[in-house]
Amino acid sequence: MRKLTYLESIREAMQQQMRANEKVFLLGEDIGVYGGGFGVTEGLLEEFGENRVRDTPISELGFTGVAVGAALTGLRPIVEFQFSDFIVLALDQIVNQAAKIHYMYGGKGSVPLVIRTPGGSGTGAAAQHSQSLEAWLTHIPGIKVIQPSTPYDAKGLLKAAIDDPNPVIFYEHKLLYKTIGDVPETPYTIPIGKADVKKEGTDLTVVATSIMVSRALEAAEELKKENISLEIIDPRTLVPLDERSILQSVKKTGRLLVVYEAVKRSGYGAEIASIVAEKGFEYLKAPIKRLGGQAVPIPSNKKLEKAAVPQVEDIIEVAKGLVR
Amino acid sequence: MRKLTYLESIREAMQQQMRANEKVFLLGEDIGVYGGGFGVTEGLLEEFGENRVRDTPISELGFTGVAVGAALTGLRPIVEFQFSDFIVLALDQIVNQAAKIHYMYGGKGSVPLVIRTPGGSGTGAAAQHSQSLEAWLTHIPGIKVIQPSTPYDAKGLLKAAIDDPNPVIFYEHKLLYKTIGDVPETPYTIPIGKADVKKEGTDLTVVATSIMVSRALEAAEELKKENISLEIIDPRTLVPLDERSILQSVKKTGRLLVVYEAVKRSGYGAEIASIVAEKGFEYLKAPIKRLGGQAVPIPSNKKLEKAAVPQVEDIIEVAKGLVR
């Protein structure tokens, strides 16, 4: 099948939706001639013009609010934040406005807004450019939160996000942009709220998100040699969450490890672990383990940066501890 | 002993620290002649003057940044947000600046900043004035998060916060302001990171925060009649968290219920539940339950507003289910 990078598949999803629906347009800093912070929007200005690919000033709160207003009046904006850390400047419009309008207005008015932004560490960009704050948005009713881990998932989920009548946050990962995978050319939708079993296994359920999916798969390869069989589940969408797939897997394996890059404390993995501790308790043969980021700002030094978030070796070690 | 309201005890803590240390000053909207959104700062302008009790424009991001800069250069600002929902506008300064400066600068420079703000629902103020977003801040390394539930705790913890060399978020609760309790007049400190067993019991550990502590105590009274004995633990400070006290209690009771007002999904109760699911697994005789806010924006209608967050009856019902 045709191969695309994660970055290209995101671009293609936007391109195809923009061709299909002229209400879809892009808005963000340097997304035009520069092609966006990481090059995701390269070429789109040429095809769709300045009216639909809008370079904004450095005004995150302002242009996010503009997108909310445009969405409320019938357009379908896709906003890019160069780094997900900058969402922090626009949260009033995302959390107090976009997420609540439909409810506060008693079911009238909707905000079909997509926010795309790369999270994660690994580029040496330090504490203000490397955070993973997706858990924050999962705490807010009225928003959907997506975190694709493969080129295939990225394209199908972004189409779903653009077609969705609600505000959707689409978390990309800097280190995934160059990863390659099979991606059909024709548009397709992956339903929001459906997890994907990335690998079947019998001894331990590993729920991993974003970049951690590939690290978990690597760990699984290693552990196979020691006859330890991991089942790896990628929720793909955090809100809504496919609890059933996770619980079914834990029912089978009796063990759960949740792996995520965000700071372990109060990360979304805590929600997943808690759901299983409540609804899957009788399946459990061992404590629920979480592997998450250390409770430190992300340092710029490469060695420390790597040590700040889970790596393949960490997953192997904890997995062994759980099955033994 | 002398009785004070929760509100008065907070005011007294500020007043005494301002008398003891002229580097302490207040800044926020309408904290002067108006006395602050809920009257907490009433009278302080008269005693300390405009230089130390500063009314700010409606510029949450700006005045929070000003506080960060003042703290970084040696003062000890206490910032008031009229409603905790508005912190959302200032998170860049709290999360990207204040929380990370000491680390990003390699241990040089510190930001002794206190942010006081009321969270919670129950006043009919609707979706943009009733949120409980404390879990967000607990996810950020470099900040401490405090959530007092009684007048006594409020005074001692606020003193600790003001004396602390780090940024501290101090979450008050609108419905607690008028509650009354014993409060010594002389200044005292409650160490940050020490939970309080609000009631001893044997059948079920209930970890409750803020307004939920008193609701849990009420529930315990009711359940006593049915010979169900709850042990109620108030962490008081979410970061750092007193894990030991919680685990010890679960070891004794074998059962855990976590009760919090914030939206259940991704609330701090998920972190507490996950810690016990990992480190207290062998103590558990039953699934870990969480009672949190429904996944909805807070509605203004009184009946619906009440139904959106845990009430005494909910605690009673879930507690019974757990011990039976």
Place this chain on the structure above:
Amino acid sequence: MNVSTQNEKLKSLYEQMLMIRCFEEEVERNMKKNLFHGTTHLCIGQEATAVGVCSILKQGDNITSTHRGHGHSIAMGADINKMMAELFGKVTGYSKGKGGSLHIADVESGNLGSNGIVGGGIPIAVGAALTAQIEKSKHVTVCFFGDGATNQGSFHEALNLASIWQLPVIFVCENNEYGMSSHIKDMVNIENLSSRADAYGIPGVTVDGNDVINVMEETKLAVDRARNGRGPTLIEAKTYRYSGHSKSDKQVYRTDEEVTERKEFDPILRLEKKMIKSCMVNNQELQEIKYKINQQVEAATQFALKSEEPELNELFADVYA
């Protein structure tokens, strides 16, 4: 327009302003009787701005409003029964009782909503104007906000965006001199807030917000510019709030004398005088109008009282579209 239509127009403006006044006074009575759960922000004294501005708008135009939004909603033709019911938290209200006073909206009719966040509506209005520009609909958006909101970053970012894209939006700052308690003179270091328009290269004008005619005239110019693709305008309407900021306000930050003084410039009385002077109406007719309108607002309270509370399942409805 000829004299008689002009007179009709004036009369309808008067009735709208009076309706806002009487509605707010009824709300104040109900609030004092503790009939509401939650607070509300009254716009008594500021009626001319809402009515003067909205009288210029056409079908398809939009507004964004604030926490002090009852007047804007009524000036956009809101049903006062649904408004009062919303304040009572009843299912017959604009938001089925789930939004309350702070969140009254009627998107279809162009009211994109009140807002509980000071400055929160400003970028949203710019977004609505962007839709109009992209869809070439010729519709304009009016963005209401207070003097205090001009110190929010959202004000700065939104006005700049509207200017560089030359969007059809009119920024209407209702300068009632105070935020909650702070006087605008202590919160900015400039004479007129309208001068902030210069920072964005757009026209700025200060009008007497208690003179409905003045408000209309300047709004007309701004709306015409916007419709013709000539971009945004900042209008500062100087006015004054009579009631406290909200339910709990003890008003220690101003004197009774000041308030009494300001009432001499009451927008409704001024229009009344004008209408009587030009013999458009006589006192008896005015009495009849007032009687009629008070009947309507009392009926609104009755409607609200008779209405049902929302069912419990409403709690879970409308989280997602």
Place this chain on the structure above:
Amino acid sequence: MNVSTQNEKLKSLYEQMLMIRCFEEEVERNMKKNLFHGTTHLCIGQEATAVGVCSILKQGDNITSTHRGHGHSIAMGADINKMMAELFGKVTGYSKGKGGSLHIADVESGNLGSNGIVGGGIPIAVGAALTAQIEKSKHVTVCFFGDGATNQGSFHEALNLASIWQLPVIFVCENNEYGMSSHIKDMVNIENLSSRADAYGIPGVTVDGNDVINVMEETKLAVDRARNGRGPTLIEAKTYRYSGHSKSDKQVYRTDEEVTERKEFDPILRLEKKMIKSCMVNNQELQEIKYKINQQVEAATQFALKSEEPELNELFADVYA
């Protein structure tokens, strides 16, 4: 001051500017060799602003800087060995290798820090000025930021706060015409960013940011006002960035011709000409200065290369003070 001291002063300004230029060129070489983990933002072409402004400051004064902050740090007297070591992520760096290029700071010496958030440092500078006012220390704070930052809400809120409290802070906008790729002409609808000062009732002035003397003169006036309790000033320094925005910049948004054109106004060459014209130095002396400085920056790279990586336990240090 008399001629000879004046000449000495000029010469030291020249050496500082040259030091910044050579340091940045060395950084660029190291970056091209992929010796760094992470990106960096060079200020080549903008040296006169940093040096001209900081030359006016005294012991105890503070600055806040930006992502493009190497020049500001050097102008504040930073140790280039520690700076280079920081870029290499070594424990001998200003932040023990944990902050990198974006977060170089030296709080004791008055550098309150570079900042990765555009506009993030502006309110922080105002806070430092508030400390000076409350403690009556007579110290001033200089706040550096770019043209793009003037569209951030933090700019608006911070300048307003500084004005209403008349704080001793000087806002220095380095207008190098571009954000990352967007030209400031497309991002604002006004001629001079300095005119935004009017929105806050403070003095605003535009200077030739490539003329170190001009920068110094205007900064002196602003600093004197600030020290004497007469409040903040906004200085717009028009300059130009020669290198790409950061490592990854392909610079498709501007032509080589444009860049070459701009280099005619090079701040260092202009000062060089001036110094030679006034016979302060001859070409040979200049060569010696350049040689000396290049020795120092190469030594900085050597120092960094020889330095140790931080220990793993450094990961957990410094989270809390």
